[in-house]
Amino acid sequence: MHHSNQLQELLEVVDRLTQVHKSTVIIEDDAGSEEKVYIEHDPLLKQLRELVHSSLGSTVQGAGLASERNVIDADALEQYDSISGQLVKLYKEVSDAAPFPVPESNLRHWYIEFRRQVESRKVSQDVVATKIRKLNGVAASIENKLNPPTILEITAPCPRCDATHATDEQGVYRKAVVVESRIVQYRSLDHTKARCIVCSAVWLHGRGMRQLRYEIDHREELRHADKENIEIIENLFDKYDKIDVRSISVPKIETRA
Ligand SMILES: [Zn+2]
Numbered sequence: 001m002h003h004s005n006q007l008q009e010l011l012e013v014v015d016r017l018t019q020v021h022k023s024t025v026i027i028e029d030d031a032g033s034e035e036k037v038y039i040e041h042d043p044l045l046k047q048l049r050e051l052v053h054s055s056l057g058s059t060v061q062g063a064g065l066a067s068e069r070n071v072i073d074a075d076a077l078e079q080y081d082s083i084s085g086q087l088v089k090l091y092k093e094v095s096d097a098a099p100f101p102v103p104e105s106n107l108r109h110w111y112i113e114f115r116r117q118v119e120s121r122k123v124s125q126d127v128v129a130t131k132i133r134k135l136n137g138v139a140a141s142i143e144n145k146l147n148p149p150t151i152l153e154i155t156a157p158c159p160r161c162d163a164t165h166a167t168d169e170q171g172v173y174r175k176a177v178v179v180e181s182r183i184v185q186y187r188s189l190d191h192t193k194a195r196c197i198v199c200s201a202v203w204l205h206g207r208g209m210r211q212l213r214y215e216i217d218h219r220e221e222l223r224h225a226d227k228e229n230i231e232i233i234e235n236l237f238d239k240y241d242k243i244d245v246r247s248i249s250v251p252k253i254e255t256r257a
Contacts, residue, residue: 006128007115013135014111017044017142018104044142045083045104051076051146079145083138152179154194159215161199168197177212 015021022038041047052073084103091099091106094113100106114131117123154177157164163176176198182191189206196202203212
């Protein structure tokens with residue numbers, strides 16, 4: 001990868017962490033036509049900082065008396081402290097001055113200085129790639145904390161390898177086809193990924209969900225040509241009854257101007 005492409009990629013993740021940014025979401029309507037929608041997000045570091053003190057951020061454990069709900073989210077605090085520490089370290093790699101109190105400032109100042117080093121060829125592409133990976137990891141960990149994906153299990157066997165159950169990477173025995181979705185957050189199937197933990201087949205986004213649905217239907221027809229076994233398909237998303245798989249469609253999202 002060329003240096004300038006790398007710097008662009010690096011700047012993108014620095015921006016996501018430190019600045020108000022927009023993301024694009026493709027919404028599909030019932031007719032299958034697509035529409036691009038932009039959503040504005042606060043800087044990820046700011047969102048994590050706010051989560052630490054927000055009662056909304058506390059999960060099931062925090063639900064209880066109102067006075068108890070206003071506690072600090074300990075997990076978010078630990079994550080925030082750890083990330084802040086990493087960014088101070090990063091800053092100290094390029095500056096002898098005292099770090100700033102806010103992690104956003106440390107990261108942006110680091111980026112400016114690091115870019116200068118990259119442009120004067122003092123840094124190898126490998127080192128830049130490592131920084132990109134690291135910062136993308138930081139951003140992803142915050143996004144996961146803010147919006148953990150919904151996990152669904154498909155009751156039908158995998159249409160590609162016919163496996164019904166298997167043990168996943170975490171050692172959990174479960175249905176073979178697992179869906180990770182951010183439908184609640186994005187109100188679309190754009191950030192949805194189905195995966196067979198046996199044969200590693202992957203179906204992505206709304207299009208992929210339609211394809212998976214089609215493959216399962218087709219496989220079922222072959223397998224139960226003389227049986228009326230629609231039930232499996234009907235219960236495809238039984239753990240998440242808001243998704244009607246017969247016509248995967250999503251409500252229109254409201255844009256913020
Ligand atoms: Zn499979």
